[in-house]
Amino acid sequence: MDIVFFALIAIGIFAELFTKGGDAVLASLIGGAQTAVQNGITMAGGMLFWMGMFGILEKTPLMRRLSKALRPAIRWLFPDAGDASGAIALNLSCNMLGLGNAATPYGLEAMRLMEAENPKKGVATDSMCVLLAVNASCLELFPATLLGLRQSFGSTQSAVVVLPVLLSSACSTVLTVLLCRVCTRR
């Protein structure tokens, strides 16, 4: 991130200094920060609403049912997960419902349990690699944060993205899972 930040700002300042002068550079810099505040306020409404809804969802037994339904798939994907399979189930369930923030603690717990049983400390096990890969492909049933963001910016057809998001994340999850199987078979 440091490199990206530096490159953007340094190149931007130099180029604008030569083409438009110092006042324009300062106007761009402060203007950017002002846009940040405006955008932050704009997206606050949608986020408050959807994360509130997810607060309710988390309190229902739905999450536990979903993780129970995922059990067989987890046993197939993570044959050597052992104690960690419960935490993995909760991690994947949260991810599928677009609760990225809630998923992280379960993911870390799963990593801790897997490392505890790891015969070669410091070397990733098959299951760890698979967990990371499945997390990166992120099958998303319902992109709540995204919908909130779109609605906040005045979208009149915010839900049109739900199906393409579902299809493309499903695509990458299926391909990744297959590749995981190839890698762990060796």
Next chain:
Amino acid sequence: MSAIVPIGIVLLLLYAVLCRVRIFSAFLEGAERALLLLKKLIPCLAGMLVAITVFRDSGALDALTRILRPVTDALGVDARLLPLILMRPLSGSAAIAVLSDLFTEYGPDSVVGKTGSVLLGASETLLYSLALYFGSVGIRKTRFAVPLALFASIVSVVAGLVFSRLFFG
């Protein structure tokens, strides 16, 4: 199509009430987390938007887009989406900042806005999770995790672009 989400919300509330969830306090708990997220997000938005604004105002972004035009044209990718695609694996908040910039510029219902939304929704912050998950338990040899996760991200972006093209033209 547009009725699915509102009906889902009603069903969720009904289900929660039937499960005896205290829905109002649960809503407040969840919404409070949105504030915590925004508290972290706004400084990141400021940093990224300052950098992006000066980069764009200076004409450097146009120049970069012109240089990369042959590549993006050959792949059939809208060059305006490049910053988002490049930022997505690095940082989730930064990607949200880039997308909000696209929304302000072109509107969330433009083809660019919709495609950007799909790209944000369909992929993950790869580098952050890798560092966090492996760092938390002190794994140094990551074996096939990085190439696999990278593969997953690339497939997500490609699939996102393909499905956006199919749905939004």
